Amino acid sequence: MEMLENLRPSLAWALLPSRRPEFVNQATKDYTGIQTAASLSDCLAVIHPDDVPLYLEHLNQVAAASQSCEVEFRVRHHDSRYRWMLCRTYPMRDRYGMLLRWVSISRDIQDRKLAESTLRKQEEEYRRIVDFVPACISVANAQGELVYANKVTVAHLGRLAEQIIGKGWMDSLHPDSLPIAQREWAASIRTKQPLDVTLLSKQFDGEYRWQRLTAVPLLDEKGEVMNWYMLGVDIHELVKAQEALEMSKHELTKIVETLPLGIWCTSADGQPTYLNQRLREHTGTTLEKSKDWYWLQNVHPEDREATAAAFMYAINTGTSYLMIHRLRIADGSFHWYEQRGEPLRDTNGQIKRWYGIAIDVDERVRTEERLRETRAKLARATRVATVAELSASIAHELNQPLTSVIANGQAARRWLGATPPNVKAATKSIEMILRDGRAADNTMQNIRALFKRESIRKSGTRVAEMVREAVRLVHEDSQRKNTSIECTFPERLPMVLVDRIQIQQILINLICNGIEAAENVGRRAQLRISAQSCVEGRLLIEVVDNGPGLADLNSIFDAFVTSKAKGMGIGLAISRSIAQAHGGHLWAENLPGGGACFKLTLPTT
Template sequence: MLERVPAMISLRTVAGIAYTNQRIHNYIGVGQEELRGRGWLKYIHPEDQERVLANQAHSTEEIQTMDHMYRLRGADGAYRWFRTIAEPYPSVDGKSYCWYGVATDIDELYRSRELLRERELQLNLLTENLPAVLFKAAPDGSIVYINQKGIEYSGRTVEDMQRKGWIDLLHPDDFEETSDHWNRLLTESLGYDTVNRFIGADGQIRWFHTSVAAYRDDSGKTLAFHGVMLDTTAQKAAELALQQSEQQMQRMMDTVPSMLWSVAPDGRAVFINEKARDYTGLTVDQIQDWGWIQVIHPEEREYVVQEFKKAFANGSCYGTEHRTRRADGIYRWHMSRGEPLRDEDGQIVQWFGLDIDIDERKRMEDHLRETRVKLARASRIATVAELSASIAHELNQPLAAVIANAQAARRWLSNRPPNLSEAMTSIERVLRGGSVADERMQYIRALFKQQPLRKKHAWPSKIIREAIRFVHEDAKRDEIPIDVQIPDDLPPIVVEQIQIQEVLINLISNGIEAMERNARPPHLIIRAAFVNESELLIEVIDNGPGLKDTQSIFDAFVTTKENGMGIGLAVSRSIVEAHGGQLWAENNPDHGAKFSVKLPCGAATSGPP
């Protein structure tokens, strides 16, 4: 029967192993004789031998049950865990005891238990060493576990938490909100995630990011609540410092006496300061999708959009001068500048810019320009008066002689009979006096001389647009349409900007005045282009009646106007020629006239202004 029992059975006496059944032999791979006495010991794992022998000696001395676990080597050389339980029974003669034992293979059970113990140890190490407070609460809210981090911070053990609770550790300002979250957790099993403050055992207040969730069984019944609390005091301090810095920066930007703005690389508006919001009456949302362009004056709107898109495409700096509509509908001149902000890789991450009110400066420039025009006009008038006096003085004697000799000739011819000899003499004297007058007139005509100019780089498009704007300031001329055909890529030229502007103002004004006497709808064209690498050509084309003489109109005191003095075109040609250029006029094939200005693109020179 012992040989057929499905267990490993042995009999031990004081002298050692006396019997082992076949199942033991099959496992170890040796016969019964090999295991008798102490022969079985060599099949026990070396680390377990001393413990097994001590256990056997103790059970022998105390005559008690022997129960121990050990590793036993099998026939394949591998060790497996076994548990042997042996009960003592008296021998037949009653003088000694025998132990009948059963060895059970518990290798899988033992290894599973060890694995579980290892996992529990690792979990305990994890929970106790995490830089966070971990806790577990029963369904009624009582704390049943808190890790060492929580004990150290609060100064309370689990027993203290169950006796005193934890609600008094909350900061008074967070008490109501956190209590509401906790009550909903207990009544509705709804987890929560919040940031609150707790008072530590040292009296210090620290911020925690607290997350609590319900743990349920398969039926949905709440078994416990698990929570984690991360100390976010440093992050909260940094956040508060950042908020304060942002608020300070916001206040600073809002108090800057200019309009500040920023846009994303895709053109989406990100920020405008209070000055910009107050001036335009628009919010950040209202200026999205190019909504800001609505406050730009219609005459500069297309130009501003082109410059803005060009800067975005090239990643270059942005700069324009334009009129911006105020919230009350009034337009004021502003200078707009923008710069791209790039990351370490050179990629644009944002654009920052500002708009500065330059309306007063513009008005002063216009006033100065108008004053210059008036001074120039007054100077021309004074020059004409001076020239008139000079002409009168220079021609007084020859003309007086001409008149006297002419009268004498008439008297000689009126005699009966006429004195032809004396009359011829008087006529010869008239001719000599006229010749003298003509020579003096030729001398007076030499009015204009070229002088050195102080030149500098200037943008042709800016010169032309400034001239147009000045002409349009005149209420009588602001409705005349002007077709401006200027390429975007015109480089700067070296000129005296104000003088060239005066030339263009004169040509534009002449064209507009010429079209006023015309039945056709007025249409003025201004073109600019480089004819070669060293010369710029500017054309002012009108659809007026045209010119009778395209050459003499540039002579001093020659005019086609009813009240003109004949000085403007002469002065204009003198200015252009002083720049080393040319000014000429020609009639269009159909109707109207074209004035052309050709300017060289040379280097800047210094000389008297």
């Protein structure tokens, strides 16, 4: 059995006299995909149904003949296709001649079978080729005189067959082609090698057309030429098309090489096959240096992993490729490039190659970055001004009642400290203190009412659409395009009754916080967002990040509490207020393996 196991790549198995499988080698298991064979039916299951009786009869023949026999049958490959096998079965007997087992060893003969089938078809075609092929077929003797010409040849030349037979095959050639034909024909006569030449031949209407002439010698047993079998194919339109194609190719090459952007081409598996001149000169690289994924060495280290992942995703899925990353240029510096690629498919939808462009967007990206920084500074200044203005307004509104409270308090102390104490006057001062306190309270109530969200436009909203739209808004930021955000939702989720815009404000805040948490510790942000029904009438949304986690879970939702160097600490406080205004709840938990999980519950419709 060890010998059978080592017969790779041959397939081998052993059957007991009861025809129950005794052993199947690993090569058979790998080939058929069946790992266990407990009965003969398990073995027969991989044989083509039409060939099962043939194999069973083969076993009987082996047993009767007492010697090995061969049989050909089809076996199902693990890819579900049947392939032809040549099987030799040996009867193994004990010293008394009793059958111990059958041992079958098989090898794949699919290619041979296909070749035999092809050969049979070719033989059939060859018998009809002379009568049906749309080409000039003729036979010439060893001296080049025609001894046979088919009807197409006769029609092409516009002569009678009697006028052609016995003549040289070069009689109809253009004067410019005659020297070429004589030279090549002399070489074939001398070497007894086939002739293959393109010539201008005159047809029945006097017009010369390009024709490809091939001639193959038939040799006798002494190696001498008996006849030449000749085939002439009209390729006039092809030659003209090739000339036009060469001209178009030349013009297209000049256009592609001079366009003010990089153009590249790869094979279906991503192997670079072409870089235009501008891309080569601007990046200082060559096609050879870009092969086998070495082009990634010119991508900025921080962008390399995301770029490779995006390109492989496009190749594996056949979707459009779009990536903005930094690329090393000829002077050694890095420029921002926008890469776009589209697949070229054949008529069956199979990708044949990829075409793409590389656009230098360095100035645009840096301008956008400066614009974002300016906007951020302006937003921070606006927030500071708003807080200052709000503080001044609150101080102004409270200053008068508080001043009166202090004055009346001091007066009451003086009235009570007099000898004797003036209780009546002190009582009046205390009443004025109470009056001013109520005035201050009313002022605070008015300020609180000012910031209350009195109108929330709730409507039935699909959670998956709402979340994906928020993710898309985050990805529109060029700095966050490559952030990995995985969304997982069950097929059937109840709709939530919310103000879509306000809940998306919460989601965007949580997503941005998660991205910044990961980036602050030098990690590539990876977020997971999921949703599920939790309790009756409630739906739970979870946002999980891969940051360091939260130091204080109790205070992060307090106003003006933040772990960011430039944050105001009001985002989570406002988010919780929005959730509560919707009848929901927002809280956070630290995960055992690191990272934080923010959980948001919302009422369903």
